[in-house]
Amino acid sequence: MIESKDISVIVQGAISKKETPKCLKSIRKYLPQAQILLSTWEGSDVDGLDYDVLILNKDPGAAFIGEINGIRMYNNINRQLLSTQEGLKKAERKYAMKFRSDLILTGNKFLEYFDKFQKRTDKYKLFERKILGSTIFTRYGIEHIKESRCDLTPFHISDWWFFGLKSDLDKYFIDTPLVDEPDFTNYFALEENKHKCSPYYFTKFKFAPEQYLGYECFSRNFDDINMQDASCINDEIMNKYRQCLVNNFIILEYKQSGIYLNKYTYSKREKFLGEQYFGLYNTYRYENDYKEFCDNEYKITTDDICFKNPQYGIDFSRICKHLYMLSVPTLPLRVRLEQVFISIPVTTFLFFIKHFREIVKKQFGR
Numbered sequence: 001m002i003e004s005k006d007i008s009v010i011v012q013g014a015i016s017k018k019e020t021p022k023c024l025k026s027i028r029k030y031l032p033q034a035q036i037l038l039s040t041w042e043g044s045d046v047d048g049l050d051y052d053v054l055i056l057n058k059d060p061g062a063a064f065i066g067e068i069n070g071i072r073m074y075n076n077i078n079r080q081l082l083s084t085q086e087g088l089k090k091a092e093r094k095y096a097m098k099f100r101s102d103l104i105l106t107g108n109k110f111l112e113y114f115d116k117f118q119k120r121t122d123k124y125k126l127f128e129r130k131i132l133g134s135t136i137f138t139r140y141g142i143e144h145i146k147e148s149r150c151d152l153t154p155f156h157i158s159d160w161w162f163f164g165l166k167s168d169l170d171k172y173f174i175d176t177p178l179v180d181e182p183d184f185t186n187y188f189a190l191e192e193n194k195h196k197c198s199p200y201y202f203t204k205f206k207f208a209p210e211q212y213l214g215y216e217c218f219s220r221n222f223d224d225i226n227m228q229d230a231s232c233i234n235d236e237i238m239n240k241y242r243q244c245l246v247n248n249f250i251i252l253e254y255k256q257s258g259i260y261l262n263k264y265t266y267s268k269r270e271k272f273l274g275e276q277y278f279g280l281y282n283t284y285r286y287e288n289d290y291k292e293f294c295d296n297e298y299k300i301t302t303d304d305i306c307f308k309n310p311q312y313g314i315d316f317s318r319i320c321k322h323l324y325m326l327s328v329p330t331l332p333l334r335v336r337l338e339q340v341f342i343s344i345p346v347t348t349f350l351f352f353i354k355h356f357r358e359i360v361k362k363q364f365g366r
Contacts, residue, residue, distance in 0.1 A: 007096070010083075024050045039083040055087055063184070075205055096164065136280065156211040196231040245286075272320050
């Protein structure tokens with residue numbers, strides 16, 4: 001297995017007094033000989049933090065997106081991109097890991113997957129080795145399972161963390177230009193674009209940040225990959241995306257990677273995302289696409305009843321929706337108590353009554 005002395009970890013982003021110390025300590029614990037590069041902003045308080053190389057970048061700023069539940073939201077795409085690029089430029093080891101400054105590592109199990117899913121096709125093969133990444137939020141689309149509809153999101157590859165050869169992460173990030181703000185974030189609000197339909201609801205950015213990184217990388221390396229913006233969706237571009245993904249990435253759930261985000265309960269149990277779960281590239285979806293495009297002889301290891309039985313999935317997502325609400329920090333106490341003592345018990349009880357046979361079969365194989 002890969003040794004930690006051969007790894008550079010780029011911890012990028014703003015400093016959280018609560019989460020960043022935990023983040024750095026977890027890396028030092030499970031990758032003890034790794035080179036830790038902390039890439040953050042000029043003026044940040046880094047006293048007492050455990051790192052090997054400090055990179056203080058000039059903050060490129062962020063564009064205002066809008067307000068959700070009283071919280072002002074900003075598009076940090078340029079901040080993420082710049083801090084990652086500058087960290088990669090100073091990384092010295094053969095392997096590199098791009099890591100949010102508020103993520104927590106609980107082991108080095110993810111390294112075991114670097115040699116899995118190795119079959120590939122020549123078409124859309126870009127990296128020397130596949131890059132490991134997160135299920136959250138590597139999307140196939142944004143699901144509306146009650147409406148039997150999915151808003152497709154090609155090249156939306158999670159940007160929480162990546163691990164691979166440094167040369168491959170360089171290829172993914174280094175030549176990606178910063179976006180022009182605020183036009184990028186306000187793209188679908190511009191008069192000439194108001195007639196277009198974005199899959200991202202009230203947000204108006206040209207591409208989601210994750211999608212921008214993925215699309216920019218593959219479009220500059222393959223001439224037949226072209227999208228004007230996030231609304232340019234069809235079966236052909238989705239097919240190309242799926243091939244690019246399974247040919248160049250290995251997507252891992254928390255139980256495989258051991259990497260989570262403290263502030264999101266669903267980062268340890270992806271199904272807690274509820275309806276959103278069905279649009280993710282979880283193990284079930286990834287293995288099916290790997291079998292279709294890379295290895296027809298591959299034996300699929302997962303059996304996700306939520307995908308095979310739509311009604312089971314719809315009912316299960318209702319439970320997950322209520323569990324997810326508990327992770328929202330701004331949720332009023334009254335609503336939180338309703339979730340705990342009414343909504344979750346009732347939906348769980350009805351689910352077990354309705355799907356008793358499927359649950360027994362799934363748990364006991366009969």
